[in-house]
Amino acid sequence: MSQETSTQEKVDKILEREISQVTAKIVDIDQKIHKLAEQLAAKEERQRTIFDLLTTQVEDVETESKELEHSWETFHIEDVYNKLNSFHLKSCRLEETHRLLKTAIKTRELLSHFRSCFSKGQLKEAVDHASELRTLSIENSAQMEFLETLLEEQPVVDENLHSLKNTLRQYIKDASSKGYDALSQVYEKCVDLFRVGEEEEAFELYFSFLSSSIQKELNEPLSRLRQKGDSSSQLAGRCISCLTQLYECIASYAEENEERLTREWSEQYYLLLLRRLQSISNEYGTEILDIYCYSRQLNSTHASLTTPTTETRQLDVVMDEIALISQRTNAYFHFMQNKLDKRNHSGMLETSKIFRECLLQRKLDELISAYISMENHFMAESIKKAISLDEIPKDLGTVLVSTFVDDCFFVIQKSIKRAFAFENNDVLCAIINETNDAMNRQVVGFFKNRLVQILISQKETNRMESYTSKPLDKSRNVTMQLVILLNNLHNCQEYGDRLVGWLDVSSRKRNSVTSELDKIQSVVADLKDALKAFHSMLEETLEHLKTRITSKLVRSFEPLQQMSFILQEEVSLGVLEANSSFIDNFMEQFESSMGYLEELLIDSNWDDLTRRIASWTADHLESILWRKKFNSHGAFRLDTDIRSITNFFNSKVKQGTVRDIFTRLFQLTMLLNMESPTEIYDIWQQGEDKHIRWKLTAEEVRQVLSLRTEFSSEKIEHLSL
Numbered sequence: 001m002s003q004e005t006s007t008q009e010k011v012d013k014i015l016e017r018e019i020s021q022v023t024a025k026i027v028d029i030d031q032k033i034h035k036l037a038e039q040l041a042a043k044e045e046r047q048r049t050i051f052d053l054l055t056t057q058v059e060d061v062e063t064e065s066k067e068l069e070h071s072w073e074t075f076h077i078e079d080v081y082n083k084l085n086s087f088h089l090k091s092c093r094l095e096e097t098h099r100l101l102k103t104a105i106k107t108r109e110l111l112s113h114f115r116s117c118f119s120k121g122q123l124k125e126a127v128d129h130a131s132e133l134r135t136l137s138i139e140n141s142a143q144m145e146f147l148e149t150l151l152e153e154q155p156v157v158d159e160n161l162h163s164l165k166n167t168l169r170q171y172i173k174d175a176s177s178k179g180y181d182a183l184s185q186v187y188e189k190c191v192d193l194f195r196v197g198e199e200e201e202a203f204e205l206y207f208s209f210l211s212s213s214i215q216k217e218l219n220e221p222l223s224r225l226r227q228k229g230d231s232s233s234q235l236a237g238r239c240i241s242c243l244t245q246l247y248e249c250i251a252s253y254a255e256e257n258e259e260r261l262t263r264e265w266s267e268q269y270y271l272l273l274l275r276r277l278q279s280i281s282n283e284y285g286t287e288i289l290d291i292y293c294y295s296r297q298l299n300s301t302h303a304s305l306t307t308p309t310t311e312t313r314q315l316d317v318v319m320d321e322i323a324l325i326s327q328r329t330n331a332y333f334h335f336m337q338n339k340l341d342k343r344n345h346s347g348m349l350e351t352s353k354i355f356r357e358c359l360l361q362r363k364l365d366e367l368i369s370a371y372i373s374m375e376n377h378f379m380a381e382s383i384k385k386a387i388s389l390d391e392i393p394k395d396l397g398t399v400l401v402s403t404f405v406d407d408c409f410f411v412i413q414k415s416i417k418r419a420f421a422f423e424n425n426d427v428l429c430a431i432i433n434e435t436n437d438a439m440n441r442q443v444v445g446f447f448k449n450r451l452v453q454i455l456i457s458q459k460e461t462n463r464m465e466s467y468t469s470k471p472l473d474k475s476r477n478v479t480m481q482l483v484i485l486l487n488n489l490h491n492c493q494e495y496g497d498r499l500v501g502w503l504d505v506s507s508r509k510r511n512s513v514t515s516e517l518d519k520i521q522s523v524v525a526d527l528k529d530a531l532k533a534f535h536s537m538l539e540e541t542l543e544h545l546k547t548r549i550t551s552k553l554v555r556s557f558e559p560l561q562q563m564s565f566i567l568q569e570e571v572s573l574g575v576l577e578a579n580s581s582f583i584d585n586f587m588e589q590f591e592s593s594m595g596y597l598e599e600l601l602i603d604s605n606w607d608d609l610t611r612r613i614a615s616w617t618a619d620h621l622e623s624i625l626w627r628k629k630f631n632s633h634g635a636f637r638l639d640t641d642i643r644s645i646t647n648f649f650n651s652k653v654k655q656g657t658v659r660d661i662f663t664r665l666f667q668l669t670m671l672l673n674m675e676s677p678t679e680i681y682d683i684w685q686q687g688e689d690k691h692i693r694w695k696l697t698a699e700e701v702r703q704v705l706s707l708r709t710e711f712s713s714e715k716i717e718h719l720s721l
Helices: 002-064 077-091 094-120 123-151 154-195 199-227 232-264 267-296 298-303 312-343 351-356 359-388 403-421 425-465 473-510 514-562 573-578 581-598 603-625 632-652 659-672 677-688 698-705 713-717
Strands: none
Touching (some): 094 123, 154 199, 199 232, 199 267, 232 267, 232 312, 267 312, 267 351, 267 359, 312 351, 312 359, 359 403, 403 425, 403 473, 473 514, 514 603, 581 632, 603 632, 603 659, 632 659, 659 698, 677 713, 698 713
């Protein structure tokens, strides 16, 4: 019994060893079969694609053989067809491939069952599966030999593919001479090359064709520029035209190829095309700008800006040209960057950096730097010239203004709007800052010097008038100078406000990025602060003019100081009006002192001056009336006088009213015309309900009531206000 058991164990060990060897061999064969089957499937698909493309290529050869006869001298169509037929038969043995794959699948299944039976101790079933695996291994070996033979046919495929590539390359080279007209045909050939796995070469060939087309289109204008035979202005104009043509050409290729490349190739190749087109733009654009700088001698012009011989008119033309160059370049950059951003879904490509650091942008920055220096010089010299040519035109009607303001702000507005046309916020901010400096240093400085001269002349005139009773002609001349200064300051403020409003609206329309808008708003705020200097000077000049006029009007109050408001009952209203010598004297003196200024001053300045005179009059009247005593008839006369003088000033202002200026006087006469002090309770209570806005305090009300001779001081003191 023990001997039989020992024999059985030996048999099991031998069987187990044989099964392990068969299993290892089957696994190795299975892996090789699987790998070769995958290679065969891939080759099958590729061979089918190549066959289709070759068939299409042969048909193209037949239709275009006459046009491209020199390119096809060694290309025999019959041989190509024979090769294609042989290649097709060899590449379509799908039945063998399918049989091989089925054998591999069956081998995997048997191997799985064999391992399962062996692990469970089912030795008889395991031996059966091992026998089947031996049979399949013989079949697999035969089919592996077939696979290896089939894969050896690859050189035939490579030879046909090489022939196809050469054909496509030759076609593209021949079509390059046709330029843009052959674009569609060249693109189709490059797509064919792309489909057979030569993606990079297909792209390079296509881009080479585009580059040749751009070069052919720009060849004539660039050749003329390189000769540099035209005059300075003609050469500069040709440079701008050629640069524009370059941008339009590249933009058209970028637009036309967007859909076809992203649809039939990939977005990555379109992004690569845009970057390559930008490299062409850098090359040609920089050369064109170099020729432009040569034509305008910008280096020497920039260096000679400090000399007095620099012509501002010549600078004006050059700066307009640079603004046009910058505007078109920035529009081109904006177009190209939008195309890049649209297809840059992954965000891996920093599109703004492509243009911010490109050679063309650096050259443009050099031009912009020269422009900023020229614009600053142009603005300073033009304002200086406007100051030297300042005069009063004879054809502007009766309003007195000088030419300086119009000339000055014409230059300022032109410079800022030209900087805005650059579509570069840094340039705009630089010019606005220079404008702020020019206005503070030159324009405001000019007005301050003019005011100082006027005040010196006024002081001298006042000294001379103190020795004579008649006013001097020089005195009126001082007043006229103040009027001119007032009108000029008003126009400066108005022009400045319009400029700020235009900048605010235009910058908001153009800038959607908050940071860029904030940058512009910051310098515009500085411009507003600079304009406040005009308002301050306007206020100061108005005060000086008011002082000159009130120094003459003060004499008209002398009858009022002598007048008594303690009147008898028998004095009639007609007598009161007839004896209002104070009012008549004041109106006469007003017309004499400033009536003629109404036609010389701008309306707003006239109204401001009139209100200041009215305010001074009200204050002066009140200071005199506090020293008077009134009875009922005198209070009535005062009320009549106050209404008369208020109506007089109302008739002088062109907009609005001056009644608010005389509110305290109206309230004073109202208190003086009461029947008794206790009537104050009726209207004072209304004051708490805001029906009457009292300008007088409770203490001032008691003081006014004490001016009435009929009112008891005890009653006034006991008023509860």
